[in-house]
Amino acid sequence: METRAAILWEPHTEWSVEDIELDEPRAGEVNVKLAASGLCHSDEHLMTGDMVLDDATAALVGIEQFPVIGGHEGAGEVVEVGPGVTTIAPGDHVVLGFIPSCGRCPSCARGRQQLCDLGAFLLAGRQVGDLTARHHAKDGRDLGIMCCLGTFSPYTVVNEASCIKIEPDIPLDRAALVGCGVTTGWGSAVYAADVRAGDTVVVIGLGGIGMNAVQGAAFAGARHVVAVDPIESKRERSLVFGATHTAASIEEAQALVGELTWGANADRAILTAGVAEGKLVAPMMSLISKGGRAVVTAVAPIEQNQVDLNLFDLAMQRKELVGCIFGNANPRRDIPRLLRLYMDGRLKLDELVTNTYDLGHINEGYEDMRNGTNIRGVIAY
Template sequence: MQTECAVLWEMHEAWTVEPVELDPPRAGEVLVRMVASGMCHSDEHLRTGDLPGIYPIIGGHEGAGVVEEVGPGVTVVAPGDHVVFGFIPACGQCPSCATGHSNVCDLGASLMVGLQLDGTSRHHARGQDLSTMVCLGTFGRHTVVNQASCVKIPEDIPLELACLVGCGVTTGWGSAVYAAGVQPGDNVAVIGVGGIGANAIQGARLAGAERIFAIDPVVFKQESAPRFGATHTAASVEEAFELIQKETWGRMCDKVICTMGVGSGQLMASIMALAAKRGRVVVTNIHPALDNDVNLNLCDLTLMEKQIVGTIFGSANIRYDIPKLLELYRQGQLDLEGLVTTTYPLEDINRGYEDMLAGTNIRGVLRFE
């Protein structure tokens, strides 16, 4: 069949929206008609080269849609089902999945390359095979994915909101609840109030944090942060240090969560200074793949028993946490509407990313219908 997708032909180029030939699903695969896709910063990392990819590539990994066809052996979904894609596939059988860590699934690691399990592509344009962002490619009107990426959801939940739990919402929420382990009464700092940081704030609030310090240089994001649960805001780590020191009587933050657009190893010492004795710093944001230089006071790390923890997908489980977060939305405890600043048609994808880089969006969403 023919569909339409946003393709990145080379690093540093703009996205081009063009016709794509899509093969039918093979064994274990699912054809999905896309309804909406969040515009995550990780796809911009793909464009800048901070994340490696196989070019040409169809972007997008935060998507929701309706199943149109399934290949042989598919058991988790059927035609007509509404689905959200978990951006890290979970097979449920590998050692990581079996021990409760499906966010680092062995099968998921294979599919994250961007090709199907047999090493081939289902998407083709200009006579070439196309890879897809983490084997999803949600920047298109249709896509073929592995069933390990699909989570069936209730049909009454708007897909233009549900798509956000495929990455940003769950990653941010899990960064606070799972990776950081926020407890009632904790003081928490969240550095970066975008699509992930806003949900780290929501996660910290739901976990019972006493004070939540939202740190972002963009005034719009500082003003938006209290909607999600922030109690204090600051424009920089340096400004936040003085504020946190004052508000906590010098104790500092039990948990510090890094959700910046692009991380920098040179900031780690000042970020660690925000953490209390035995405090935990969670690194969620992507750093450039070749960023190996870290400015860190190891004496502070040892003597104050501080921790640095990395996390992908907020250490969450797509089959447990995506339905749970959507139920929290139903109950009015999780704000999804407030995350969507602007919606765009597919042909305006480059404008959407310009808006993200300008700091005018918490989350932009592509709408396909």
Template sequence: MVRIEPDIPLEVAALVGCGVTTGWGSASKVAAVRPGETVVVMGAGGVGMNAVQGAAAAGARHVVVVEPVAHKRDWARTYGATHSFATAEEATAAVNELTWGRMADKTIITVGDIQGEDIHAALGLTGKGGRAVVTGMGNYANVDVKLNLFELTLLQKDLQGAIFGGLSPRAAIPELLALYQHGQLKLDELVTNRYSLEEINKGYQDMRDGENIRG
């Protein structure tokens, strides 16, 4: 149980129960984004969009989104993304150019069903001494991950797991809601569709089809 201010709508407060806090904390706490850094967010759904918000709020110079759904790439711009691409391959060349070859300081993986190749792609986007944060969930039985061990050692890259953005619910939820009350965190805008209980199956299908950020 986490106490909140009584004037905050419950449908807004519900969003910080997981997705918002996880995304925000993945950028601000686990990735520890600092002003001026280049950050890549892979996956712009309910968690990834808030990793974008968190990275932008932390002062990232470039926030690059990798997302296959076109309108999610467009939405990401309104949450602080500076660049967006459909694939990691497209993003790699752009990040290389943006950073004069240094690549991203931080890469955050927030895809819905993470695969081993996503780790490989994230580390490829991450520069020397950078950190790749694994926030997305995969199948518990999936143990295959692709890594370039030569590169991992010589470029001193950091691969870090994250749960709930590394934050404490009792502290983070009131803090994030305070940011919302002061206009520093977008929550209302995350709700892109509303459904009646009878429409719950459509809501789930829209989520799978990428039709909403939060339904």
């Protein structure tokens, strides 16, 4: 079938909206008509080159990473299924989880779906069943798809492992947000940081993920939630999601946290800045108390190896520094769970959406994100 998609032909260029050819789904695959796609910062990392594989890795995988259709935060209706698909059928409403979950690999079997073995193919951008493409440019070139999804298109073909069935009364344009940003932020607080009632929590960076880390920390019962961002409007907005205090910088937060805790420092700190830089780690660690935990959720450039960290402080204060992907959540459990909270009025999704765009204005949406005017932009189909 013919459809349209936003394609990144190479790093450091804009998204190009073009007609493409989409194959029928093969064994284990599903064609989904999308209602909406979130404009997540992770796709920006493709544009800037932060998530571009080096030549040696690309050669090892045996697949060219570009050109690629962006988008990994979407929801829609199943229109066609391939042979062997058993868990969903045409007409079902689904959220596309950016982490596929097979349910059979060692990680899935241990309840760690965010580490599913199929995640090895996320940057390869091909179908996880056979590593071939279903999306093709008009000149015949195969197109990759971001996180094996490619939601910057009104139609896409994905593996059944990426589809989470949801109730039909849930608004799809809001459900799309739970495919990445909401669950990643929420889980960063609730699971990765393990926020407990009465904790003091600092969230550094207030984009779509950071705002949901604030929301998750508040839901978990934190006494103080300190939201840190240089943009005043984001700091003000964080109060809607449960922040109790705000600061314009880590340095400002250090003084504030010291005051709030009588010098004990925060129990938890979560890094959700637009880009995780090594120089941010030591200041974040200085915010947490003895036995405290710091979580790195933000995406760093793929070749970032240098980190500022005081190892004496890490060991002697028994502090913890942990990584996090998808909020350490389980897609098949947590996506429906969070959407039930939304339908019950206990999870804020409507308040996250700053602006809505059509696909042709995707570059405008990302420019708004860079300028700090969007918490979450959404493409509506």
